[in-house]
Amino acid sequence: xxxxxxxxxxxxxxxxxxxxxxxxxxxxxxxxxxxxxxxxxxxxxxxxxxxxxxxxxxxxxxxxxxxxxxxxxxxxxxxxxxxxxxxxxxxxxxxxxxxxxxxxxxxxxxxxxxxxxxxxxxxxxxxxxxxxxxxxxxxxxxxxxxxxxxxxxxxxxxxxxxxxxxxxxxxxxxxxxxxxxxxxxxxxxxxxxxxxxxxxxxxxxxxxxxxxxxxxxxxxxxxxxxxxxx
Numbered sequence: 523x524x525x526x527x528x529x530x531x532x533x534x535x536x537x538x539x540x541x542x543x544x545x546x547x548x549x550x551x552x553x554x555x556x557x558x559x560x561x562x563x564x565x566x567x568x569x570x571x572x573x574x575x576x577x578x579x580x581x582x583x584x585x586x587x588x589x590x591x592x593x594x595x596x597x598x599x600x601x602x603x604x605x606x607x608x609x610x611x612x613x614x615x616x617x618x619x620x621x622x623x624x625x626x627x628x629x630x631x632x633x634x635x636x637x638x639x640x641x642x643x644x645x646x647x648x649x650x651x652x653x654x655x656x657x658x659x660x661x662x663x664x665x666x667x668x669x670x671x672x673x674x675x676x677x678x679x680x681x682x683x684x685x686x687x688x689x690x691x692x693x694x695x696x697x698x699x700x701x702x703x704x705x706x707x708x709x710x711x712x713x714x715x716x717x718x719x720x721x722x723x724x725x726x727x728x729x730x731x732x733x734x735x736x737x738x739x740x741x742x743x744x745x746x747x748x749x750x751x752x
Contacts, residue, residue, distance in 0.1 A: 540630035544568035556637050558605035574604045587618045591628050594618040598642050613642040673718035687733025703729035703737050721746045
């Protein structure tokens, strides 16, 4: 009774499957909500309760845990679930844990899952946006560079490498200062730090040393990228 109460009140999606047919014996409200099912899955086998998973690896993973008694954990595992009549992709951090009786024999599997779909899809959107940016920036003849919020430079496009004749390792963080003409270097640092600390645009005329040793005047501008909270 205590175990049943723990399952039902668990803050994460939780279910207990028993026997080698993996009958859904216990399932909490969070699991029902997360899976897009209803209470009718109780008493059904895993295959009948989740027919859309027939071509996914989860049944085999359940058998593996049931047979070996060893837990299985996944981070950001992709799961296709039927919701509102359509198959949709979700991502979960989940655990399959063998349940043993008093004699130590495995009689079922405990499933606990945390829905991380929103985080994964947000990261995927960011990665896709970044890939698009790098594709565009890489083809531009102008010098393009980015920094983190602390002002450490972390990206240069191909035009920068061709002009300076230096590698990313030689330029990252403060290495780029070596290409600034000594007469403008101190003022460059002051203005850059001011822009980083205040969020104001960086705008500065200075000379870069190109790979043949000569200096060429540049107009550099950097603008802050802000999140929805500014």
